[in-house]
């Protein structure tokens with residue numbers, strides 16, 4: 001049975017209401033919460049997370065969405081290295097700082113690299129280096145990360161931080177169009193020699209990056225694609241701009257692609273973790 005809270009199928013736009021900036025659930029949610037005390041228990045209305053769903057369609061499983069307060073709590077449980085915090089704070093003063101992955105995303109990327117025992121990694125979309133530095137920090141001394149970006153100013157910041165963190169010997173910076181860099185790596189015979197790749201650039205090129213990276217990554221290797229939930233727009237049939245359509249189509253293709261196993265994770269703006277299968 002659908003509960004009243006099913007009304008609150010909040011996506012990113014809901015977060016942008018004045019209520020949510022003030023850490024208050026929207027009026028409709030407050031009204032519904034009054035009828036659903038068991039959902040919030042001892043939690044006050046202002047700290048209760050949004051219940052995204054809790055109906056039969058989803059096996060009565062309660063799925064919550066992050067409130068600002070809950071997100072602060074999550075962040076307080078992220079172990080962000082000092083040097084990453086410094087880079088994030090310096091970048092926050094720059095144009096485009098919202099492009100950085102969030103600390104919990106960076107932590108997940110680093111964790112995946114560690115679980116894989118990855119030595120050879122690729123990043124498409126470096127900006128000032130937050131996600132690439134998180135990866136480089138956990139690579140072994142013999143490891144390498146090919147870091148691709150077109151923005152020389154942003155790359156200067158990234159390179160300064162690789163130096164500061166003592167990892168510059170692990171990072172090969174490739175300034176230029178990522179697709180060209182990846183193609184030349186394939187031509188150089190580097191196919192199937194990488195363990196891990198992260199894509200966070202130019203959404204309309206996702207399918208191209210993915211196909212190139214699938215050639216570069218070994219069987220069992222991982223490709224992580226960022227922004228797959230695209231601020232919630234992918235799920236809204238009324239939104240049909242080029243980037244949204246492109247990500248929507250890309251997600252559909254990944255879903256049908258038997259060369260990989262996948263896990264779409266609602267972290268940050270959504271990331272899909274793809275593992276290259278034996279038959280790829």
Ligand SMILES: C[S@@+](CC[C@H](N)C(=O)[O-])C[C@H]1O[C@@H](n2cnc3c(N)ncnc32)[C@H](O)[C@@H]1O
Nearest residue numbers: 099100101125127131149150151177178201202
């Ligand atoms: C979302 S930001 C990357 C953020 C980064 N992962 C981080 O956590 O800080 C996207 C970056 O992709 C770069 N970019 C856009 N198009 C590109 C292309 N065709 N080839 C390489 N880099 C590109 C932009 O210059 C920008 O720095």
